[in-house]
Amino acid sequence: MPDRPEIGHARAQRIIETIATELVTRGAGAAVAVVDPHGELVAFLRTDGCPLASIDNAIHKAFTSAREGVDSREIGQRSRTEGFPITNFGDLRYTGWGGGVPIIEDGVVIGAVGVSGLPEEEDIELARQGASTS
Numbered sequence: 001m002p003d004r005p006e007i008g009h010a011r012a013q014r015i016i017e018t019i020a021t022e023l024v025t026r027g028a029g030a031a032v033a034v035v036d037p038h039g040e041l042v043a044f045l046r047t048d049g050c051p052l053a054s055i056d057n058a059i060h061k062a063f064t065s066a067r068e069g070v071d072s073r074e075i076g077q078r079s080r081t082e083g084f085p086i087t088n089f090g091d092l093r094y095t096g097w098g099g100g101v102p103i104i105e106d107g108v109v110i111g112a113v114g115v116s117g118l119p120e121e122e123d124i125e126l127a128r129q130g131a132s133t134s
Helices: 009-026 053-068 072-082 120-131
Strands: 031-035 041-046 100-105 108-116
Touching: 009 031, 009 041, 009 108, 009 120, 031 053, 031 120, 041 053, 053 072, 053 100, 053 108, 072 100, 100 120, 108 120
Parallel strands: none
Antiparallel strands: 031 041, 031 108, 100 108
């Protein structure tokens, strides 16, 4: 069987802490999900003031990014420009909203970060910040 690297819980927790610190600084509520390369949850945080819908949205953004190896927003853009429904992926967890970012090491996706609850550009910014956390 191939040996595929995956994000560990310690790094996932550091990513959560990095984003949580920024959310506290901003006084903002959001959900943060870190998943493995299969899109399965490794770590999660829901801060005070997080909209309830953001819980699943953060997980789905991370899932999409891990499975496809690109920002979740790119999937949404491609869906619109190439004219295919996201449901073509066969899994209702796929989403095209921005805020899911892959974590790539040595050219391999080892996981992804999803952030939801803020304006889309801020979700993306925080997810990128998290994905760059070592």
